[in-house]
Amino acid sequence: MLGGIRLEVRRDFPFAARHASRSAPPRGVAQGPNIGPSGGFANAGDGGMAERLVMLGAGGHGRALIELLRDLGTYDLAGLVDAAPKGPAMLGVPVLGDEAVLPGLRAGGVGLACIAIGDPAARLAAAARLAALGFRFPVLVHPAAVRAGSAEVAEGTVVLPRAVLGAAARIGRFCIVNTGAILEHDVVLEEGAHCGPGSVLPGGVRVGARALVGAGAACRPYVTIGAGAVVGVGAAVTEDVAPGAVVAGVPARPLPG
Numbered sequence: 001m002l003g004g005i006r007l008e009v010r011r012d013f014p015f016a017a018r019h020a021s022r023s024a025p026p027r028g029v030a031q032g033p034n035i036g037p038s039g040g041f042a043n044a045g046d047g048g049m050a051e052r053l054v055m056l057g058a059g060g061h062g063r064a065l066i067e068l069l070r071d072l073g074t075y076d077l078a079g080l081v082d083a084a085p086k087g088p089a090m091l092g093v094p095v096l097g098d099e100a101v102l103p104g105l106r107a108g109g110v111g112l113a114c115i116a117i118g119d120p121a122a123r124l125a126a127a128a129r130l131a132a133l134g135f136r137f138p139v140l141v142h143p144a145a146v147r148a149g150s151a152e153v154a155e156g157t158v159v160l161p162r163a164v165l166g167a168a169a170r171i172g173r174f175c176i177v178n179t180g181a182i183l184e185h186d187v188v189l190e191e192g193a194h195c196g197p198g199s200v201l202p203g204g205v206r207v208g209a210r211a212l213v214g215a216g217a218a219c220r221p222y223v224t225i226g227a228g229a230v231v232g233v234g235a236a237v238t239e240d241v242a243p244g245a246v247v248a249g250v251p252a253r254p255l256p257g
């Protein structure tokens, strides 16, 4: 248990990420997309059936996750679900409709889902709706991320390229560890937290549920960022941040208003 949330360590998923720099093949060679009629792109190289997965959200974060899935090459992406898509497909993956299509997908054998929604409250609410329909949520760690063997990662969390999860880090459900973020030893993210691209969380930093650490922000070791707080782009967090606060600057101070 992590602050009341349940951690599910999915050691059954392929964490080539642990030794990514040694194991990741060149992009597009062994792990490149194999785009079928559905727009899916699982490798069938091991002879097994790739599990089918649907993605909720066809925006910018969705584009990042499509690339992550292509680089992983592990899942068969059935398509995207979005109530207000910009077009019939995104990066070659079809938009299947809004959430009304989900029960049919589930009945048709799509058992996995990932939630590509940046807003943390909306992401967690969507996860609850999909869980009620019987979907499960894989941990998605990019092959070019580095995950310590002792780092725990809970369901639905995504870890983008070049991110680092240090020793004994504990990452809750439906978090986003964005491109190049460094989460050092003993860092804790509670559910729905987001560490933006290039953010640096040294040892022992704790990030509360649904909080955002903005791109390029850095923290002093062992500070706590409260639930729902926002740390601005490039901030230096030198002391604890209150729940719900919006802080920015060097050193970080609450923004007025």
Ligand SMILES: CC(=O)SCCNC(=O)CCNC(=O)[C@H](O)C(C)(C)COP(=O)(O)OP(=O)(O)OC[C@H]1O[C@@H](n2cnc3c(N)ncnc32)[C@H](O)[C@@H]1OP(=O)(O)O
Pocket (backbone or CB within 6 Å): 178, 196, 197, 213, 214, 215, 230, 231, 232, 233, 234, 235, 246, 247, 248, 249, 255
């Ligand atoms: C792959 C991805 O894209 S992941 C995306 C991750 N997202 C992020 O990193 C975004 C984080 N968000 C920010 O940094 C935002 O600027 C926030 C939340 C700090 C503030 O946003 P808003 O509340 O909309 O504030 P707004 O833009 O109106 O700015 C208010 C004031 O704060 C200043 N300000 C805003 N952000 C910052 C910052 N990061 N550092 C210093 N000052 C800032 C503005 O210049 C403005 O100052 P002024 O009143 O003197 O003109």
